């Protein structure tokens with residue numbers, strides 16, 4: 001499938017970018033899961049036009065309908081990888097399909113979601129807990145690792161880690177991804193466990209994880225991959241290098257250092273607020289349209 005503008009991330013920034021791009025009548029595609037937005041399930045009382053407390057979920061759902069009403073096509077999925085092919089960007093989705101886009105808008109928020117169990121913080125920063133398989137795979141050659149997460153990224157990265165580690169577990173109470181992706185991971189040797197991790201245990205480094213079903217699994221590394229691949233990880237796949245704090249630098253038109261790629265929302269840095277996300281979303285959507293029109297002339 002081809003599109004003029006592909007927006008990655010269905011939070012307030014991405015949805016606003018979709019509204020502004022689609023209203024300009026360019027082929028606009030929005031990819032992401034509204035239920036994974038930081039705004040989902042919260043209550044907002046400092047957003048313009050809503051006097052009193054308003055449900056973040058309601059605003060997101062109304063915004064998504066608004067974007068669709070202007071012609072935006074929506075995929076309730078995560079993006080697994082990005083690549084560049086000449087002037088086009090290739091966007092691979094979790095069901096294996098691919099979209100070729102002339103322009104990209106990165107609106108994936110700050111997605112390094114924490115597991116929130118004892119031991120996680122203790123063993124982060126090089127002691128066995130990682131949030132990025134692509135970055136740290138080399139440290140686990142011929143070792144035993146677990147990928148914690150039930151969405152497409154964790155499953156795909158579990159399969160990827162079988163090329164490095166001697167044994168790979170995939171741990172989650174539920175799996176919310178396509179059966180073909182799970183099948184491919186299991187075929188590559190991934191051992192799937194339906195349980196939650198309740199504790200990460202070790203001394204100087206990680207030694208095991210305790211599970212909700214009472215078991216203890218001995219291992220060397222734990223990759224926590226809850227939610228979508230972060231903008232930082234995706235960006236590196238198209239040679240867009242994030243700052244030290246994983247944010248993406250933009251100019252006042254929301255342009256990044258890669259031509260045709262724009263960014264908006266929490267991923268560009270503080271303040272992490274809906275009003276700022278929406279403002280940047282509008283600018284990024286319009287800038288992407290302008291870029292597409294310029295390259296089509």
Ligand SMILES: Cc1cc2nc3c(=O)[nH]c(=O)nc-3n(C[C@H](O)[C@H](O)[C@H](O)COP(=O)(O)OP(=O)(O)OC[C@H]3O[C@@H](n4cnc5c(N)ncnc54)[C@H](O)[C@@H]3O)c2cc1C
Pocket residue numbers: 008009010011012013014031032033034035036037038039040042043044045046047077078079080107108109110111227228229230231234264265266267271272273274275277
């Ligand atoms: C508890 C809490 C309370 C808050 N209260 C307020 C408040 O009162 N007022 C306020 O202004 N702000 C508040 N915020 C902050 C606000 O929610 C965020 O600033 C805002 O949601 C950022 O929008 P965003 O679109 O940049 O990112 P997000 O809303 O996080 O959306 C990111 C989107 O990207 C998607 N995504 C990630 N990776 C991928 C991938 N690989 N492929 C496809 N999609 C992907 C996610 O699924 C999600 O849909 C609060 C946040 C929290 C956590």
